[in-house]
Amino acid sequence: MQSQDVAPRPAPGSPADRIVDVEQAEAALVEHYPRLVRLAYLVLPPRLGRGRRVLTAHALVQRALPRRRTSAPAIPSQSTARDGDPGYAYVRLQVVRTALEAGLPLRRRALPRRAQLPPLLPQVWGLRLFPRSGGADELALDQRLSALSGPARAAYVLRGLEKLPDGDVREVLSEAGVDDVDAALRGADTVAAQYALLDSTEFDPCSLQARPTDLMRRRQHTKAALAAAAALAVCGALVALPGGGWGPDGAAAPVYAQNPAAEAALDPGRLVKISPAAWKTSARTDFSVWPARGDLAGDDALLRRALAVWARPGERVSVSSTPGTPSGGPAGPPHLLYAGDIDTARVVILYDGLRIVRYAEPRDGTAGAALDFARVDGATGAEAAAVVLDRADGNVRYLTAPWVSKAAERDLSKPGAGAMDLTLTGGITSPLSSPATRAGGCTTWNVLQVTDASGSYLLSDLGELVPARLTAGRPTAPKEASGAEALRTWAPFACSLGEVRAQGVRSVNAWAYARQPLPDAGGQAGWVCTRADTWRGDGSRVLAQFHTPGGLFGAVTAQAGDVPACGPRDPHVLAGVLWKSEAGAWYLLAAGDRDTESVRATGGVSASGEGNLLAVPAKQGAQAELEGTLEGGRSIKGLR
Known part of the structure; x- marks a missing residue:
């Protein structure tokens, strides 16, 4: 408004x-x-x-x-x-x-x-x-x-x-x-x-x-350097001591200069606080219409500390940001999304139109304060449905959008297990297990399922402030991953999400692009391409994965970064794998999407075939280059 x-x-x-x-x-x-x-x-x-x-x-x-x-x-x-x-x-x-x-x-x-x-x-x-x-x-x-x-x-x-x-x-x-x-x-x-x-x-x-x-020269001038340092310390103390000094700002660094525009952005009285009903009449579904929530939304002292640390974090403040996210202070008064007590910390969440910023400090002081940044420009709908509020003991708690009516926890690796409802109190979910900080092997991958008036969608914690949106289907028309078919597509490949943790991922799409009969009566294998796109535009990650009958999880056969393959700009993919049958024979298997008219292998294996599938005998450890021909005659290289 x-x-x-x-x-x-x-x-x-x-x-x-x-x-x-x-x-x-x-x-x-x-x-x-x-x-x-x-x-x-x-x-x-x-x-x-x-x-x-x-x-x-x-x-x-x-x-x-x-x-x-x-x-x-x-x-x-x-x-x-x-x-x-x-x-x-x-x-x-x-x-x-x-x-x-x-x-x-x-x-x-x-x-x-x-x-x-x-x-x-x-x-x-x-x-x-x-x-x-x-x-x-x-x-x-x-x-x-x-x-x-x-x-x-x-x-x-x-x-x-x-x-x-x-x-x-x-x-x-x-x-x-x-x-x-x-x-x-x-x-x-x-x-x-x-x-x-x-x-x-x-x-x-x-x-x-x-x-x-x-x-050597520095050693010779030690006395002069000490004198200069003493003079600088005196000057710094004189500048920092007047009213409005840095003491009330907690863990923030000292103020050495005054700037009216910067001071306006750091005034807790000028924080933008949206009314709880604004989203109901707005055409927007993004963070700009989130209301200010939390039991400390009126605590000016806490908000002042959060803004001051944002602008000039002290040496003891733990600062983190997703790749490609600027960590400078706000250009104007930001939106307040939340301020309140969570477990043993006081948490403030702010939004400036480009970034979500989370400030956290212990309840008993400011030592050990933390500041986290995440880029969210252009986020809308499912991408603006939740923000990580707190992580503790392997669990995560989210603050959800005001339009979210229901939240649930689902194991992405078990599509038939159903979803377990989570309580929503003031937009805050009860804790759910987070795979983001898990160490060791992966057997499950829990995600957040949120529901609003338009339907349900899945969000995965990848160790950042904003969870990644999960979709499934052909890259030119992906659908939400909450449907039954999409859940079956994702199940064998859920643990592959661990490959893209802490990379500033905005969304991940899983596309089941081919089914391939296996030699020696081995049944049918599935080929899936997962593409993770980031908030900054570059840094995308593409994985070609292969799943055999009876296997719990798929295997990554090829991967690439910053390529258009398997995405909306180039919805095509070709990948291959060396596979050993139960009879002990080795084969080169390759599969392209449905628009692939022929596949050719060169190098350690020389073979070609019509259609989008290729299965030929090979030797263990053979290296081959793949090339396919699409409808219309265009060539496509195998993903590596």
């Missing part, structure tokens, strides 16, 4: 849409800080050295905020996460401009620009910081980029990292003060378009290695 005293957002492209407030620019900088620092690091001249480039890149980005309201360049971003954001366009332009200025030579008769001088802040004493080393391809690309001029290097990075077309690259470079934009684009054309390498750790100034500086 939109407040009546909030001005409507201007239409994209209008003059008003291009006005950037300091708070808007700061929100863009905080949200996209790792990308902006990577952009600055890549554009800075390599002659500075990797260590100085790291510190300079952070300094340039942190100085990119405007001092007052200003206008943004009319240059769209190509990434959907930043599309049309004038704050991001402004900050990016400042980063490119100052990074190019840092590469200009110093002149005797001209005052140096700020970017040309070593940054005063940030500073690191006694350590040399530099990004982690990549592979040979990254090293070769870095060498080729170092041979380019600064504008040419910026053009290449804007094309590859920002995905900007040449027209927008021209505008960014012109706004940044580049005189000969055409020469910059021609220079960028001389380097092969290996844009995927720009996302590697070789060019990530936020993921660093540390090594000591000159130890």
Whole structure:
């Protein structure tokens, strides 16, 4: 529900849409800080050295905020996460401009620009910081980029990292003060378009290695260093002592600077608290319409501590986040979903439109506080039906969406066992067994079954804040895994979910793509492809699995990461396995989906056959390459 005293957002492209407030620019900088620092690091001249480039890149980005309201360049971003954001366009332009200025030579008769001088802040004493080393391809690309001029290097990075077309690259470079934009684009054309390498750790100034500086020189200057440290300690104490100091914030780190926008986001009085009935009239079924629940939802002291630790976790706070989830503070007042006592802890759950954040502290103090982040952008329906509230003694308790009317526990490996009802008290389930932290062999896999007005669906705890949604069926039209046929499909492969724990998984689909008669009267085997997709988009995991008659669980025969196979973009799969019959004979078995017209094996086994199945004699340990032909003539490689 939109407040009546909030001005409507201007239409994209209008003059008003291009006005950037300091708070808007700061929100863009905080949200996209790792990308902006990577952009600055890549554009800075390599002659500075990797260590100085790291510190300079952070300094340039942190100085990119405007001092007052200003206008943004009319240059769209190509990434959907930043599309049309004038704050991001402004900050990016400042980063490119100052990074190019840092590469200009110093002149005797001209005052140096700020970017040309070593940054005063940030500073690191006694350590040399530099990004982690990549592979040979990254090293070769870095060498080729170092041979380019600064504008040419910026053009290449804007094309590859920002995905900007040449027209927008021209505008960014012109706004940044580049005189000969055409020469910059021609220079960028001389380097092969290996844009995927720009996302590697070789060019990530936020993921660093540390090594000591000159130890002998440091020993000689010990007295000076001690004096400087004492002075810094005194200054820090003087800054931290005034009213609003860090004591009331519990486990949060000290406050060394004041920022009005940040303080507004950390004010417990400004937390967004949705009314309990709002979801009933809303067209949305996501976390934005969850009401604020819990017996401590009015405890301002607890909420203040949770927000403060979120913004600046202290050294003793245990912080975790799912892969690809930014862990910075909130850009504005977040939604409060829950605050209350659970077992021996006080728990606060917050939502900022992109992330679910869980703060937990012991009931008897703040020592041992924990902060967990999970990315949930775009979550709706089943994906926004539950959040992990607490894990203890091998069990997990969930906070469910207000539209969930029933919750139950089901063993995914036993489709005929039925579901055991769980009590729902204030949206909180009673404890159920969690497979997320189980050690040793797997014989069962318990999942949460929730029911709302549209039906039932299954969610699996994979060790993160938000459980993964389980589906079954052809990737182009998957169905909820709660149906009888879907449960039978999942049963032999339930334990394979352990392969994708703690990887930021959003959903897992199981597709029974083939049935194959086994040689030597071995019965019929099943082929299933499971695909786990993540919240961040990349990092998907595909497993081809094989199940023989009488076997309790299936076996993984092939796996791959970041491939379109077995997904909505490419709903096809081909996989094979060496199998030994009860008669002692070895066979190469292969199966593709129903659109496969023929299968061919080469290498250690040479054979081919019509249709989507292949079964030929083979030797133990034989290695074979598989290739299939789909309807229409397209080739498909076997999953490895």
